[in-house]
Each structure stands twice: as structure tokens, then as C-alpha cells.
Amino acid sequence: MAATTTLLTLDQFNARYGNEHGYEYWFGEAVQKGMPTWLHGLLQLILGDLFHKLGYAAGSEIDLRIDPNWQPRPDVTAALEIEQPYPTKPVDIVAEILSDDPMTKVFEKCRNYARIGIPQIFVFDPGSRIAWEWNRETGNLERIRALRLRNGSAVDVSEIWAELDARMRTRKGTQGLI
Numbered sequence: 001m002a003a004t005t006t007l008l009t010l011d012q013f014n015a016r017y018g019n020e021h022g023y024e025y026w027f028g029e030a031v032q033k034g035m036p037t038w039l040h041g042l043l044q045l046i047l048g049d050l051f052h053k054l055g056y057a058a059g060s061e062i063d064l065r066i067d068p069n070w071q072p073r074p075d076v077t078a079a080l081e082i083e084q085p086y087p088t089k090p091v092d093i094v095a096e097i098l099s100d101d102p103m104t105k106v107f108e109k110c111r112n113y114a115r116i117g118i119p120q121i122f123v124f125d126p127g128s129r130i131a132w133e134w135n136r137e138t139g140n141l142e143r144i145r146a147l148r149l150r151n152g153s154a155v156d157v158s159e160i161w162a163e164l165d166a167r168m169r170t171r172k173g174t175q176g177l178i
Contacts, residue, residue: 005029007027007028007029008025008028008029008030009028010025010068010069010071013025013030016030017030021033021061021073022035024071024072024073025069025070025071025072026070026072027069027070028069033073033101034098034099034100034101035099035100036097036099037099038168039099039126039127039164039168040075040097040098040099040126042126042164042167042168043097043124043126043160043164044060044075044076044097045060045167046160046163046164046167047075047076047095047097047124047160048060048076048078050147050155050160051076051078051093054149054151054153054155055080055151055153056078056079056080056092056093056149056151057078057079057080057081057082058076058077058078058079059076059077060075060076060077061073061074061075062074062077062086062087063086063087064077064086064087064091064094064116065086065087065088066087066088066089066090066116066117067112067115067116070112070116072109072112072113074094074095074096074113075095075096075097076093076094076095076097077091077093077094077095078091078092078093078094078095079091079092079093080092080151089117090116090117090118090119091118092118092119092120092149092150092151093118093119093120093121093122093149094113094118094120094121094122095121095122095123095124096109096110096121096122096123096124097123097124097125097126098123098124098125098126098127106123106141107141110123110134110141111139113134114134114136114139119150120133120134120149120150121133121134122134122144122147123141124160126161126164129161130143131143131144131147131157131160132144133147144157145157145158147160
């Protein structure tokens, strides 16, 4: 006999998990996000800084409250205009950074970002130094060598990986990252 799952209302989710950063609301379920690593955390900072330099306001782990049935917390969110306190309309860019999430979950997340109207969806794998952008026409991730943003800005992905490598280096006599 199959076990039945009791779905959470959005109010129940917010009461139980609303103050915990590691959960998202997916169609009545609390879905735990992958655990971030140093590579993940540093890349979040780099992407936030990059989007800011390219003309966007950027932040990490911001609840998207566009669809009451699906409220993700993208690793990085970027918008030309900030809606307070949470976005209730599509933002310009979301970026997801792979850590230990299965690719099936990443694809499902990208499909849902596209469904709620996010125009640019990027996925980064800091371990293998690969970046993808979601293609709405094919409904698939396509490998990219440059971020070409809708505001006309562009940057080579190799520059992002070079910055990540620079931040991962340690200096002689120091503890940890610089």
C-alpha cells in the first residue's frame, strides 16, 4: 500500500519553514535545497557582484512569490527594478549553482522559472566550470561561453571561472580564503 503524503498549505509551509533558508515551497511540499559548498558560496557572491556591475540589482536566496503554489529561492536573483519586500512579478534573471542537486530537479526548476515568466535562467557548475542558459524554444539547457544579458551587457564565462579560481587561492601565512 502506497504511503500518502499530506500536502502543506503555503501558510503551513511559512509557519514551519519560512525562517529556514534551506527550504522552498513546491506545490504543497517543503523541498530542501542542496547544501552549499565553498565553491557554491563564492560563486554566489561573484555572480551577485557581476550582475550589479552589469546594471542589475542582485541578491541571493530571495523568495520569489510569483506563484502561490511554487515559491523558490534562487541562488542568485537579478532585476533592473526591485520590488519590495519580495518579487511578485517575474524578475529579469535567476541563476542556480549546482552543488548536490540532481539534474532532474534542476531541469524541473528551470521549467518552472520559464513557466512563471523569468526571461533569463542560468545554471552554473563550479566543479566542472560549465555554464548553461535555459532555451525556451527547446525546453532545455544549452551550454554557453558568454552571458548575454537582455540589457545588452555581456561577459565571457571564463572570466567568472577565473574570478572563482582567484578567490579560492590562499596566501602563504593566511588561514582559509582571501
